[in-house]
Amino acid sequence: MVQESAAAIKPTNLDFVQAASLPMVSLTCWQALTERAGLQPGQKVFIPAGSGGLGFAIQLAKHLGAQVATTTSTDNAGWVSHLGADEVIDYKKQEFENELSGYDVVLGTIRGDSIEKSTQISPGGKIVSLIGPLDAAFARSRRLNVLLRLVFGLMSRKIIRLTKNRGLTYSFLFVRPDGDQLAQIGKLIEAENKSGR
Numbered sequence: 001m002v003q004e005s006a007a008a009i010k011p012t013n014l015d016f017v018q019a020a021s022l023p024m025v026s027l028t029c030w031q032a033l034t035e036r037a038g039l040q041p042g043q044k045v046f047i048p049a050g051s052g053g054l055g056f057a058i059q060l061a062k063h064l065g066a067q068v069a070t071t072t073s074t075d076n077a078g079w080v081s082h083l084g085a086d087e088v089i090d091y092k093k094q095e096f097e098n099e100l101s102g103y104d105v106v107l108g109t110i111r112g113d114s115i116e117k118s119t120q121i122s123p124g125g126k127i128v129s130l131i132g133p134l135d136a137a138f139a140r141s142r143r144l145n146v147l148l149r150l151v152f153g154l155m156s157r158k159i160i161r162l163t164k165n166r167g168l169t170y171s172f173l174f175v176r177p178d179g180d181q182l183a184q185i186g187k188l189i190e191a192e193n194k195s196g197r
């Protein structure tokens, strides 16, 4: 059963199948960029793997007035440019840490050493990871018990130390249902359609 507080009216320009694809990715991107990172107009945000579901963040970041870099495979380069990415790194041919610099916000969307490498391009910035490691703050926000707080704290100890040493902040975000935010996203999607974009 879906709680009323988690639901919103479907955007009029989407069918039900299209609309059903929205809540998870769009709320994740909204909560990461607006609530957690506080992304401001003119800031630079790095959104790796822009051709995936979380590529919605490219469109949202552009709406918020930010400058966006992303990574993708060769075949999807045109697609992420179409979504609005200002800088596109083909991860099959280039290393993003050699191409980008001065980013204010980085989303963690790729497993492996991508988040560690991102610290090189975002001095003083914020890393919001959607893939982990989970941290103690997340455990506290979910009112998890002391043992889990300890475990998550240990899991994220390395990346938190690395980011702190480089003047960045690290946090893990796990999406939560929010009907009000979903309604705002729905209005943006309707407005984009009316403006013909």
Ligand SMILES: NC(=O)c1ccc[n+]([C@@H]2O[C@H](COP(=O)([O-])OP(=O)(O)OC[C@H]3O[C@@H](n4cnc5c(N)ncnc54)[C@H](OP(=O)(O)O)[C@@H]3O)[C@@H](O)[C@H]2O)c1
Residues within 6 Å of the ligand: 024, 025, 028, 048, 049, 050, 051, 052, 053, 054, 055, 071, 072, 073, 074, 076, 091, 109, 110, 129, 130, 131, 173, 174, 175
């Ligand atoms: N914390 C949360 O609340 C939350 C919410 C939603 C999703 N997530 C997580 O976020 C991650 C991404 O989700 P998604 O829905 O965007 O996944 P997805 O739709 O499966 O997209 C993954 C994308 O990754 C790209 N990719 C693969 N290897 C890459 C690499 N080395 N460098 C750059 N791009 C690469 C692929 O693009 P190409 O085709 O161009 O190779 C693919 O489009 C998943 O692990 C998911 O579980 C977390």
